[in-house]
Amino acid sequence: MNSSIPSSSPGSPTAAAPVVKLEKLTRSFEQGGVRIDVLRGVDLDIAPGEIVALLGPSGSGKSTMLQAVGLLEGGFGGRISIAGTDATDLSSDARTELRRDALGFVYQFHHLLPDFNAEENVVIAQMVAGKSRADAEPRAEELLTALGLGHRLEHRPSQLSGGEQQRVAVARALANRPMLVLADEPTGNLDEATADKVFDEFVGLVRGEGSAALVATHNERLAARMDRVVRLHDGVLG
Template identity: 60%
Template sequence: MPQAALRLDKVTRSFSQGREVLNVLTGADLAVNPGEIVALVGPSGAGKSTLLQICGLLEKPTAGEVRIGGISCGQLSEDRRTLLRRDHLGFVYQYHHLLPEFSAAENIVVPQMIAGIGRKPALARAAELLAKMGLSERQDHRPGQLSGGEQQRVAICRALANRPKLLLADEPTGNLDPNTAERVFQALLDLVRGEGLAALIATHNPDLARRMDRIVTLREGKVVAA
């Protein structure tokens, strides 16, 4: 059996809200295999974003274990968590969060240069990803000169720039009109499949969820098969 790209064992997460304790995750187990694209669904407030933040090493669970590519993350120093995030994980959010003063290509070059990749190969990788997303003509445009769908495509390219092994996406097309969302989502799936990486994608849209390899639901703080 290959090592899971992501594995959660008995993950819990509670928040204190005044005198109350809110138990959002109550023992979530999940494995995402290499190359597998998994849809994460569940009603609003079920804890999808919380789960993704924990998988992305942006938040720590109250208890339980998170493994990324077989690496147990619980005892890692902040520096090691940052490196693991940089080298293994890509993130796409509902809002693109692109750098407004930089071109589409530069937005994809920046994270690569932070990871120590030279400017020339970084530019080549940006051009390759933008071409796959049908955005070659737009590579010198700034985000403000792009449509919402184009901006989100650039954000997807940026997330894949450093060749992560796992993509985490939180409602990646939730901010787009239905037709644009449909096209951008298909482009995202094609790119993720083409690059052979694993993905965990939260969505409220059942049609989009059905296009993934498997659907899991968050119910009462646990992950259950849909």
């Protein structure tokens, strides 16, 4: 658990409290004068340490739902609670702080900083959260070594394979010990064999760190390896 969110403080999660609680979450867009309801009342609880697969076809709203949970975008109706805090009406600064302290992100494309090596990409994520470089480097080396990249710490993204780049992205997401990792098609840009290996390492590391995860995917085979599967269809979970 992130030390900046004490378990004993008011509003913080207990052992039984969900890390994420969505209540009647809605999101609509206007396109060509037509209202499109992407999310139409989503309810979801994710328990501490639980890894949940979010299944649905392309365009079903999986990424929109992750943006809501990740506090990355406004315009949502309903309520969103993260780590015991009702985030629905938080200020922008408070949302940023909660996102920094409680959440980690892995995307289909790694979005690594190209001018920094693998270790530095993981170190920077910790320095943004307030750690010194001296404190951040051992954590970065620990995570990258656990992902089989102990010999690639000083390589820049352009010198790494696609699978290696995504492993660095996984290490970066877990660097600050988030309560929840949000992953949007985290292996969708990899070939099947590499995707299987990276996904297994991702799940193993998330479990080892004690984080929960919500993983958007269209891959039924990968979804079956998680603790629970929820399906987004016509804007609601089934």
